[in-house]
Amino acid sequence: MNHAPIQGKNVLVVDDDPHILEVLDARLASAGYHVRRAASGEEALERLKGASVDLVISDIRMPGMDGMKLLESMERFHPGLPIILLTAHGSISGAVEAMKHGAVDYLTKPFDGRELLSKVAAILLKTARHDQVFGGGKAALVGESRAMRELAALVERVAPRDVNVLVLGESGTGKELVAHHIHEKSARRAGPLLIVDCGSTPAGLLESELFGHVKGSFTHAVKDKKGLIEQANQGTLFLDEIGNISAEMQVRLLRFLENHKIRRIGDVREIQVDCRVIAATNADIFKEVAAGRFREDLLYRLKVVTIHVPPLRERREDIPILAEHFVREFCRRQGMPSVILPPETAAAILNYSWPGNVRELKNALEGGVVLCSDGVLRPEDLQLRHSDGMAAPPDAPGRSGYEGPVAAVATPGAPAGEGQPLSLEESEKKAIIRALEESGWVQKDAAPLLGVSRRALNYKIQKYDIEIPKRRALKK
Numbered sequence: 365m366n367h368a369p370i371q372g373k374n375v376l377v378v379d380d381d382p383h384i385l386e387v388l389d390a391r392l393a394s395a396g397y398h399v400r401r402a403a404s405g406e407e408a409l410e411r412l413k414g415a416s417v418d419l420v421i422s423d424i425r426m427p428g429m430d431g432m433k434l435l436e437s438m439e440r441f442h443p444g445l446p447i448i449l450l451t452a453h454g455s456i457s458g459a460v461e462a463m464k465h466g467a468v469d470y471l472t473k474p475f476d477g478r479e480l481l482s483k484v485a486a487i488l489l490k491t492a493r494h495d496q497v498f499g500g501g502k503a504a505l506v507g508e509s510r511a512m513r514e515l516a517a518l519v520e521r522v523a524p525r526d527v528n529v530l531v532l533g534e535s536g537t538g539k540e541l542v543a544h545h546i547h548e549k550s551a552r553r554a555g556p557l558l559i560v561d562c563g564s565t566p567a568g569l570l571e572s573e574l575f576g577h578v579k580g581s582f583t584h585a586v587k588d589k590k591g592l593i594e595q596a597n598q599g600t601l602f603l604d605e606i607g608n609i610s611a612e613m614q615v616r617l618l619r620f621l622e623n624h625k626i627r628r629i630g631d632v633r634e635i636q637v638d639c640r641v642i643a644a645t646n647a648d649i650f651k652e653v654a655a656g657r658f659r660e661d662l663l664y665r666l667k668v669v670t671i672h673v674p675p676l677r678e679r680r681e682d683i684p685i686l687a688e689h690f691v692r693e694f695c696r697r698q699g700m701p702s703v704i705l706p707p708e709t710a711a712a713i714l715n716y717s718w719p720g721n722v723r724e725l726k727n728a729l730e731g732g733v734v735l736c737s738d739g740v741l742r743p744e745d746l747q748l749r750h751s752d753g754m755a756a757p758p759d760a761p762g763r764s765g766y767e768g769p770v771a772a773v774a775t776p777g778a779p780a781g782e783g784q785p786l787s788l789e790e791s792e793k794k795a796i797i798r799a800l801e802e803s804g805w806v807q808k809d810a811a812p813l814l815g816v817s818r819r820a821l822n823y824k825i826q827k828y829d830i831e832i833p834k835r836r837a838l839k840k
Contacts, residue, residue, distance in 0.1 A: 378422035405429025507682035523549030531644040533673030536723030555599025563605030581630020596639040712743035
């Protein structure tokens with residue numbers, strides 16, 4: 365396949381043979397690439413420090429730091445930067461081994477110039493179109509949809525400003541990832557990022573976890589303990605599921621946000637703490653305020669800036685990009701050969717509703733990579749759960765024979781009725797009501813039927829204002 369060159373990209377070529385460097389330089393420059401040269405692995409690392417490089421082409425066998433050691437250093441200091449390795453015919457096994465450790469491809473010497481340019485263009489094209497990754501490290505935000513571009517732009521603007529941030533979004537959309545990105549792009553990146561799951565931490569323990577305690581302040585308090593707020597000094601504190609904290613904790617947290625001082629349980633001294641607070645919730649926090657369950661003054665302390673993370677159904681064009689990203693990353697981490705996503709699997713992924721958002725997509729793909737055979741990930745390997753309430757009609761476009769659940773989309777401006785597909789929300793509400801009816805309106809029995817946790821089901825019931833019959837209301 366011929367690939368048009370991605371002009372203007374920077375390629376670093378590394379070889380101890382000046383003749384090879386000359387040939388590589390001439391070939392790449394003639395195709396419109398900006399070429400930088402290095403005669404050794406050590407020189408290549410130096411050049412990578414102060415230059416923008418999109419691709420590295422390196423010989424495997426070099427004195428001193430060879431191609432394999434250069435690859436290891438790049439994985440550590442320049443993760444994600446693609447590298448093509450050059451090898452003699454007798455060393456192909458070494459190049460294949462290098463690909464298991466992160467190299468994207470290899471060429472054998474003497475190489476064909478057209479093959480070289482084809483491989484370079486293919487790799488850079490894939491990087492440009494399918495790796496729309498905003499940020500790096502733990503905070504990679506993947507996608508090229510308008511929603512993701514707007515999210516990434518907002519995060520980039522907010523991160524350097526030392527203000528509190530409230531991140532809103534459904535479960536599994538990547539709120540914690542946004543917090544990582546904000547921290548890594550802020551002036552506090554050298555400090556700690558501490559994460560507190562307010563939803564899973566029992567109320568009785570949360571106060572001690574956040575504020576700490578002194579020896580003897582309660583039973584089993586055998587020594588002084590710093591709270592997570594104090595430990596986050598000079599860094600960032602991420603409070604996940606903030607909507608679940610008790611009224612008493614809301615008061616204590618508000619007091620800290622107002623004066624940046626805390627008092628450990630059982631202590632009379634106040635401790636000054638300098639940390640940024642990022643809070644997140646998948647609940648309708650404004651409805652919680654209106655119902656009197658969450659303090660309005662605390663909400664406005666937390667939401668100096670509000671960031672909404674879109675659900676996957678609102679950025680479906682990102683699904684193929686995310687799928688390739690997750691499969692490639694999982695194969696790389698596990699040292700596995702590359703896995704192919706055939707058209708029928710791509711159709712299955714696109715047709716599924718992904719109620720668990722990006723988290724569900726990632727877990728399904730990682731499980732599929734483990735289960736697939738012959739390096740081909742097939743639809744059945746994904747083990748997507750089936751729910752009649754979330755499936756499109758058999759003749760829905762784009763199903764490609766795949767029988768997994770999909771998001772049904774209603775025609776804009778038309779009411780859902782006989783012969784008219786339901787919207788995703790209507791379909792999901794209908795499925796929940798059906799499961800509740802089948803389980804006698806007992807939520808703990810309905811949750812397994814839907815394949816969700818009891819907590820997630822309870823959230824959906826509140827979201828869709830589903831009324832539980834009074835005789836069953838006490839049997840959650």
